[in-house]
Amino acid sequence: AVLQHISELKSTSFDFIVIGGGTAGAVVANRLSEISKFQILVIEAGPTNEGVLNAMVPAFDFNLQKTIYDWNYTTSPGIGGCSSHNGMFYTRGSRDDYDRWANITDDAGWSWEKLLPYILKNEKWSPPADLHDTRGEFDPSVHGFDGMMSTSLPGFPQSIDSMILQVPGQLPQQFPFLLDMNAGRPLGLGWFQASIGNGTRSSSATAYLSDNFTSRTNLHVLLNTKVNRIHSTKKGSSGVPTFSSIELDGTNVRLTAKKEIILSAGPVNTPQILMNSGVGDREELLKLGIPGVLHLPSVGKNFSDQPIVEVAYSVNSNDPLSNTNSTLQAMALAQWEFNRTGPYVNPASNFIAWTRLPSNSAALKTGIDPAAGPNTPHLEFVPFSPTSQALEPGNSGGMGFILVTPGSRGSVSLNSTDPLGKPLIDMGFFTNRFDILAMVEGIKLTQEFYKAPVWKNYIIEQTSPFANATDADLEDFIQNTVFSTQHGVGTAAMSAVNANYGVVNPDLLVKGASGLRIVDGSILPFIISGHTQAPVYAIAEHASDLIKNAWK
Numbered sequence: 001a002v003l004q005h006i007s008e009l010k011s012t013s014f015d016f017i018v019i020g021g022g023t024a025g026a027v028v029a030n031r032l033s034e035i036s037k038f039q040i041l042v043i044e045a046g047p048t049n050e051g052v053l054n055a056m057v058p059a060f061d062f063n064l065q066k067t068i069y070d071w072n073y074t075t076s077p078g079i080g081g082c083s084s085h086n087g088m089f090y091t092r093g094s095r096d097d098y099d100r101w102a103n104i105t106d107d108a109g110w111s112w113e114k115l116l117p118y119i120l121k122n123e124k125w126s127p128p129a130d131l132h133d134t135r136g137e138f139d140p141s142v143h144g145f146d147g148m149m150s151t152s153l154p155g156f157p158q159s160i161d162s163m164i165l166q167v168p169g170q171l172p173q174q175f176p177f178l179l180d181m182n183a184g185r186p187l188g189l190g191w192f193q194a195s196i197g198n199g200t201r202s203s204s205a206t207a208y209l210s211d212n213f214t215s216r217t218n219l220h221v222l223l224n225t226k227v228n229r230i231h232s233t234k235k236g237s238s239g240v241p242t243f244s245s246i247e248l249d250g251t252n253v254r255l256t257a258k259k260e261i262i263l264s265a266g267p268v269n270t271p272q273i274l275m276n277s278g279v280g281d282r283e284e285l286l287k288l289g290i291p292g293v294l295h296l297p298s299v300g301k302n303f304s305d306q307p308i309v310e311v312a313y314s315v316n317s318n319d320p321l322s323n324t325n326s327t328l329q330a331m332a333l334a335q336w337e338f339n340r341t342g343p344y345v346n347p348a349s350n351f352i353a354w355t356r357l358p359s360n361s362a363a364l365k366t367g368i369d370p371a372a373g374p375n376t377p378h379l380e381f382v383p384f385s386p387t388s389q390a391l392e393p394g395n396s397g398g399m400g401f402i403l404v405t406p407g408s409r410g411s412v413s414l415n416s417t418d419p420l421g422k423p424l425i426d427m428g429f430f431t432n433r434f435d436i437l438a439m440v441e442g443i444k445l446t447q448e449f450y451k452a453p454v455w456k457n458y459i460i461e462q463t464s465p466f467a468n469a470t471d472a473d474l475e476d477f478i479q480n481t482v483f484s485t486q487h488g489v490g491t492a493a494m495s496a497v498n499a500n501y502g503v504v505n506p507d508l509l510v511k512g513a514s515g516l517r518i519v520d521g522s523i524l525p526f527i528i529s530g531h532t533q534a535p536v537y538a539i540a541e542h543a544s545d546l547i548k549n550a551w552k
């Protein structure tokens with residue numbers, strides 16, 4: 001059942017309590033509730049997204065940021081979490097990304113080969129909204145057709161599609177055609193894949209916590225309820241803290257988990273809840289007056305996000321559906337409401353291009369290369385059509401590009417004046433010199449992209465940064481215009497069982513504790529070379545099996 005208030009709860013004791021009904025939490029709750037003898041409670045700080053138009057219409061994703069469905073930092077309260085308001089890019093990264101996880105955790109279960117079945121278990125590949133013939137636009141052999149979350153190719157043509165498709169022929173070295181960016185080697189230019197089905201956003205809420213699942217008698221979803229802390233008791237002579245009870249905001253009611261607490265509050269709130277519960281760097285916590293329960297200095301560290309910058313162009317476009325034409329926009333919405341087709345079924349773009357930095361680039365000459373291996377891109381390019389909502393206001397054309405393999409790391413820490421309020425996020429952008437040099441290269445590669453002959457009559461001029469800017473100017477431009485892709489992960493990272501760093505073991509149980517597992521984007525030891533929802537879903541599917549096996 002879905003409950004709006006704690007007073008509706010009929011019990012205070014459950015087998016598993018999942019904190020956070022977001023991308024990962026919804027998956028774990030669904031999968032555990034497949035075992036009818038388990039009683040599962042999900043506690044979600046935010047409201048439902050049901051019937052919220054902005055959470056359904058793909059083109060409206062930008063409307064959701066900084067609303068009640070967003071914490072105004074990198075994660076969102078509301079069932080489905082970030083998957084209910086993200087940009088719907090469906091990208092898995094490279095096989096190297098996962099093999100690196102397996103290597104550093106010394107656990108083959110995290111390799112590409114072993115995680116692929118979980119990736120497919122999550123995915124329900126679906127026809128595009130316009131039902132066009134998709135042969136040659138993706139590789140069916142690497143997709144799941146019977147999973148939970150819908151994915152699809154673009155469902156409405158954009159005016160620049162035919163031009164973009166000529167780029168691989170004209171720039172085959174840097175931007176060859178890529179049949180499928182989710183086959184483990186995302187290098188080249190290919191069709192965009194999105195978490196969309198039937199012209200509508202597919203989220204972990206719509207896929208894993210829809211009515212047919214929340215009607216299970218053993219699955220309870222409590223909305224509008226924020227967890228402040230979790231409590232432990234010390235068990236046995238070893239004094240291992242065993243976590244089993246949960247303290248909520250604004251009520252004295254304590255909830256208990258008989259088997260496990262599963263922390264899925266996302267990469268910002270998971271470390272916050274841990275630190276408020278005394279799990280973190282003992283000295284830092286003591287300074288805030290929080291008694292240490294478990295000394296794990298890696299909590300909140302290793303925050304990894306990907307910076308994005310937009311290069312703007314003025315273009316020759318007679319695309320009628322401009323950002324400002326309200327009559328056509330109303331028609332587009334009416335069409336979407338009528339049969340889920342038309343221009344609003346698409347998110348940011350119809351294509352993505354991925355590339356590695358040239359080996360003679362200044363970035364690689366530093367001797368630093370954060371990429372996980374040779375199948376891994378450093379940069380991602382998203383060519384915006386003149387109608388894209390992703391364009392900064394006033395720009396008629398341009399490219400957003402992302403450094404998908406950042407070397408910089410930031411952190412999440414408690415706000416000393418209000419530890420239970422918003423935590424402090426230090427993105428750490430450009431603390432590693434590699435990153436800014438790689439972004440400068442990204443601008444140059446964008447310029448190369450638009451030098452392909454096909455753009456001759458389309459591009460009028462580069463408007464920002466100025467076309468003749470020096471490298472120093474470009475660095476300034478990047479520093480001044482960079483924003484976050486909101487892909488922050490890694491703040492409760494997994495590491496090998498015997499490692500002297502990290503927060504969870506490869507089975508995602510918190511090191512040195514009992515009864516507490518973390519399942520969300522915080523456990524990624526390294527960010528993947530892509531957007532982060534696909535790996536979070538895969539982690540959650542894998543974790544669900546780990547938990548089921550542990551409690552067979």
Ligand SMILES: Cc1cc2nc3c(=O)[nH]c(=O)nc-3n(C[C@H](O)[C@H](O)[C@H](O)COP(=O)(O)OP(=O)(O)OC[C@H]3O[C@@H](n4cnc5c(N)ncnc54)[C@H](O)[C@@H]3O)c2cc1C
Nearest residue numbers: 020022023024045077081082087088089227266521531533
């Ligand atoms: C604006 C935006 C755009 C993005 N675009 C893309 C994209 O296009 N493609 C892509 O792959 N990835 C994208 N991402 C990233 C991706 O969505 C996230 O990495 C992923 O969804 C994180 O999943 P999670 O389970 O770790 O956390 P979340 O999905 O954030 O889930 C955490 C949940 O816990 C709840 N919660 C937090 N604290 C508490 C508490 N104290 N008590 C109770 N509940 C709590 C939250 O409300 C939330 O529902 C985007 C992210 C954002 C924010």
